[in-house]
Amino acid sequence: MKLEQLAxxxxxxxxxxxxxxxxxxxxxxxxxxxxxxxxxxxxxxxxFMLMIMVKQSTEFNEELTLTEYGKLLGCSRQNVKKLALQLEAKDFVIVKQSKHDSRALALEANKNLHDYFKEVDGENNLKLLTLFSIYDDQELAMLYKLLEKMHEGIAKLNED
Known part of the structure; x- marks a missing residue:
């Protein structure tokens, strides 16, 4: 069975x-x-998605805990910790105690993370442009709005 038939x-x-x-x-x-x-x-x-979040929080001078990253990424603190430790071993982030909560862990970007994004930025942009090239501007804007709306549906599921 093909995906089109299933659809x-x-x-x-x-x-x-x-x-x-x-x-x-x-x-x-x-x-x-x-x-x-x-x-x-x-x-x-x-x-990569966690690295993007760490990069963004660094740019906004905002320290986030592993729990906060988990909420942003839609996963548990434990999953974020596992990803963070893997990234720390690859020298992209530093796992450290939060400045705001001594019981929590936070992430800090290091030079390698910033260098990595400088290196792959052009290639990543090209991949995204290719992926979404099948949509005209109106369709892309609608897809963006619909995916935002899906978050509302997920929130409703979590309320139950």
Whole structure:
């Protein structure tokens, strides 16, 4: 069975569409992770996403704890700690005690993290432009809004 056949099978009512969208999101996530894990070589996509968050918090002079990174990335503090320790071993971040909470751990970017992003920025931008080149500007804006809205649905699931 091809993905297109599976998608058509689920297009006839709201529940089936919901099932199809959920399945496609899971498949898309797996495909993206597989591609970028191979592409990045020394780091995984999940490690890369954490590195982006550390870079952003550094640029805003904001120290985040592992728990806060977990909330941003949609995973547990324990998963963030595992990723952080892997990145620390690769000399991209420093895991340290939080300035604001002595019980919590925070992450600090080091020079290697900044150098890495300088090195791969152009290539990453090209990959993203290629990935989203199939959308016109209006479709891309709509996809962005719809994904933002999906976060509201996930929040509702977590309320229950």
């Amino acid at each position: 058509r099978k689920h297009e006839n009512n709201r529940l089936n569409q919901s099932k199809g969208i959920f399945a496609q999101l899971c498949i898309v996530q797996n495909l993206l992770q597989t591609y970028f894990d191979k592409s990045y070589g020394v780091i995984t996509l999940k490690q």
